[in-house]
Amino acid sequence: MIDTLSRREFLKTGLAATAAVVVGSKFARADNHLLFEKTSIRSLELSNRAIRSSTWSGVGDQKGYVTDRALEFYGELAKGEIGLILTGYQYVMTNGQGLPYMLGNYDDTQAEGLKKLTDTVHREGGKIAAQLVHCLARANPKLFFREGDELKKGLRFPS
Ligand SMILES: Cc1cc2nc3c(=O)[nH]c(=O)nc-3n(C[C@H](O)[C@H](O)[C@H](O)COP(=O)(O)O)c2cc1C
Structure with a gap:
């Protein structure tokens, strides 16, 4: 009987719905197994593999x-239980900024704020690395x- 059903008719049946649930949950289990497993990058221990x-x-x-x-912003990411958060670009010299409001990492006076940032993430159980x-x-x-x-004067950035 199923041989004679069109694809559309098959999808309307409960059988199609059951197949989707079974396949979906099987994949979810397989993914969870890897994704939510602890791992480490050398000495950096991560609670899961999401980066x-x-x-x-x-x-x-x-x-x-x-x-x-x-x-x-980064506290919210940590609350989401991401194993490792990579920050966006942090420019290491003031003539190295490409986009507005990027974080900088070019002067010791920034250490206090950056420490607060890592503390915020650590408090939520997360790990963070600077790019x-x-x-x-x-x-x-x-x-x-x-x-x-x-x-x-006279020098131009390549367009
Ligand atoms: C708005 C925006 C900002 C990004 N900023 C950075 C960045 O700071 N550093 C970086 O290495 N990649 C940056 N990327 C690249 C992304 O991290 C990511 O690698 C890219 O979007 C490709 O992801 P996908 O393979 O999931 O599509 C940025 C991408 C977007 C869209």
Whole structure:
């Protein structure tokens, strides 16, 4: 009888629904088995294998210092029980910023805010790693705020 049903008719039957649930839950079990297992990267122990990819989120202030918004943003990610959070780009020199409100990691005065950030994540049971970058040709001179960071006269950024 099933041989003679069209695909549409089959999908309307409870049999199709049952098949979807069984297949779905089987995959979910297989995924859970790997994803929610503890793991480690050398000495860094992670409660599961989910990693938040490094993604700009614009939560620094104009000079890249950690803001309350940054604490809230990364704290929320940690509450979601992600095994490892990679921050978005943190520029290591003031002439290396590519996007507005990136976090910076170019001066010791930023350590206090960055420590608060890691403490916030650790309090929620999470782990966090900084992505350190200089955006090189992708740095945006319009965002430079330190004297001397602008290009010398006559030099242009490649377009
Ligand atoms: C708005 C935005 C900001 C991103 N910022 C960063 C970043 O700071 N560092 C980085 O390595 N990748 C960054 N990426 C790349 C993402 O982390 C990710 O690798 C990319 O979106 C590809 O993911 P997918 O393979 O799941 O599509 C960014 C992507 C987007 C869309």
